[in-house]
Amino acid sequence: MSRLPRIRHVLAASAAVALTFLCAPQGLAAEQVDIELVLAVDVSLSMSPDEMEIQRRGYATALTDPRVLEAIADGAHGKIALTYFEWAGSTSQHVIVPWTVIASREDAERVAQRISAVPPRQSRRTSISGALHFAADLFAESGFQSFKRVIDISGDGPNNEGRPADAARDAVVQQKIAINGLPVMAAGTELLPYEVEELDTYYSECVIGGPGSFVMPVNGWEQFPEAIRRKLLLELASRPPRSHEEKVPVILAQAKPPYDCLIGEKLWQGDRGRQRMYDP
DSSP: OOHHHHHHHHHHHHHHHHHHHHHSOOOOOOEEOSOEEEEEEEOBTTSOHHHHHHHHHHHHHHHTOHHHHHHHHTSSSSOEEEEEEEEOSTTOEEEEEEEEEEOSHHHHHHHHHHHTSSOOOOBSSOOHHHHHHHHHHHHTTOOEEOSOEEEEEEESSOOOSSSOHHHHHHHHHTTTOEEEEEEBOOTTSOOOTTOOSOHHHHHHHHTOBSTTOEEOOBSSGGGHHHHHHHHHHHHHSSSOOOGGGOSSOOEEOOOOSOOOTTHHHHHHHHHHHHOOSSOO
16 A cells, blocks of 8 residues: 555544544533432421321421522522431332422422321431431432532431441531431420430431531420521522521530540440330
């Protein structure tokens, strides 16, 4: 082959390679949103049917609240992505609303309807650590990109199964994910043997973490819907909350003396010796 045909052959081959590259399907860029939000909701057996209904209605009402929708619209991209799942024991997590964009009232209403579409699937035990790890894994499949990734976790008791809650928290925070808490403490009711009185302190010391993370205690189920709304507004804001501005108390993450983050596990083990009605 002469030099000229050889050059033509090389150029033709190079053009074919370039054309193949240009025509090959390229990975789609992740959709930009202002925040990726995971709502993790406790449905362990300590929750009554009425309480679970209050929880679901509280989230549905908050997501469609005009002030929440205004806060979403005011973001740089004017939209958020969220997913909602319910949890109990270490292997009990059920996604109710998969990753969904909320950019309008219609979007929010569709999410609210889906939250209430199927009855809760309750299960034994309380594994906050299991819920945190499950929530963190959900970010890997979100298909979205944001500068703010947050797990909202609500519950009425301490961790009593699976990995210690503070170890799970530390692992999740290392992934640049913030964790905010909504501990539900029904004022005036008698504590079960495996519950703790100062659940807000437990959440503050053992569950939440990351920049700007906070606990919003709920001291009665009548406060729950309003607490959800205020918590969402704080998370959609670009600054951490200042407690004097909020009617619902807010506890910011801060350094304090060591707290026994295994208190839930210890209480559960002690309770097993007195009551055999629960699974080991």
